[in-house]
Amino acid sequence: QVQLQESGPGLVKPSDTLSLTCTVSGGSISSYYLSWIRQPPGKGLEWIGGFYYSGSTKYNPSLKSRVTISVDTSKNQFSLKLSSVTAADTAVYYCARGEVRMDVWGKGTTVTVSS
Amino acid sequence: DIQMTQSPSSLSASVGDRVTITCRASQSISSYLNWYQQKPGKAPKLLIYAASSLQSGVPSRFSGSGSGTDFTLTIGSLQPEDFATYYCQQSYSTPFTFGPGTKVDIK
Numbered sequence A: 001q002v003q004l005q006e007s008g009p010g011l012v013k014p015s016d017t018l019s020l021t022c023t024v025s026g027g028s029i030s031s032y033y034l035s036w037i038r039q040p041p042g043k044g045l046e047w048i049g050g051f052y053y054s055g056s057t058k059y060n061p062s063l064k065s066r067v068t069i070s071v072d073t074s075k076n077q078f079s080l081k082l083s084s085v086t087a088a089d090t091a092v093y094y095c096a097r098g099e100v101r102m103d104v105w106g107k108g109t110t111v112t113v114s115s
Numbered sequence B: 001d002i003q004m005t006q007s008p009s010s011l012s013a014s015v016g017d018r019v020t021i022t023c024r025a026s027q028s029i030s031s032y033l034n035w036y037q038q039k040p041g042k043a044p045k046l047l048i049y050a051a052s053s054l055q056s057g058v059p060s061r062f063s064g065s066g067s068g069t070d071f072t073l074t075i076g077s078l079q080p081e082d083f084a085t086y087y088c089q090q091s092y093s094t095p096f097t098f099g100p101g102t103k104v105d106i107k
Helices: none
Strands: A003-007 A018-025 A033-038 A048-054 A057-059 A067-072 A077-082 A092-098 A111-115 B004-007 B010-013 B018-023 B032-038 B047-051 B061-069 B071-075 B087-091 B102-106
Touching: A003 A092, A018 A033, A018 A067, A018 A092, A018 A111, A048 A067, A048 A077, A057 A067, A077 A092, B004 B087, B010 B018, B018 B032, B018 B102, B032 B061, B047 B061, B071 B087
Parallel strands: B010 B102
Antiparallel strands: A003 A018, A018 A077, A033 A048, A033 A092, A048 A057, A067 A077, A092 A111, B004 B018, B018 B071, B032 B047, B032 B087, B061 B071, B087 B102
16 A cells, blocks of 8 residues: 655745655555645645656646756655745645545645744 | 636535535536545545546545536535545646635534
8 A cells, every 4th residue: 555755844944945755655656646735824735746757747837947856766755846935835745646636645744934 | 727616615514414515627627626625634535536436435425526617526414524624626737726625614
């Protein structure tokens, strides 16, 4: 049974780069479409971007200039980097499996942008 | 981007009630429509995919219908564990987008 687990710093300073990792267990990362999604406090869900290991990476145009998604197959992990963060990037960040349907989600990790 | 809207934004209902939530897409998305349930402090959980297919393990009181631009999630008989926020999401094209959510609480 595939499981996803997000990890990374809970506090990031304004203008810095947010870096998160999603570790995939119970399956090979090269077999899935994987996404990053975020949810600001008290608000709805926003898709950040996703990729197939064997295909292209796609980003939300609203964040594209600041986002990089990459994969480390040796560790079965994929990562998110979001540059030049502001308070508006404060959110719970989730990784999820699936393109047509997101059927497995990590528990989420809270990132606060503050000095 | 495809915009998703939901109605109502919130509703109050009693255990045993039949509940219907509507989702509308700004353009046709065929049946590329999913429904998620989210409880406070938890990740979203997939309930319905491809507009009307029940995800494995999800109770049969949940059902979905629709195609094109208009979709519906129905909870046949509301149970205490169903009080949550429900989101629709289109997977027709990137960026994948979610509706603003419908909060279902206890009357």
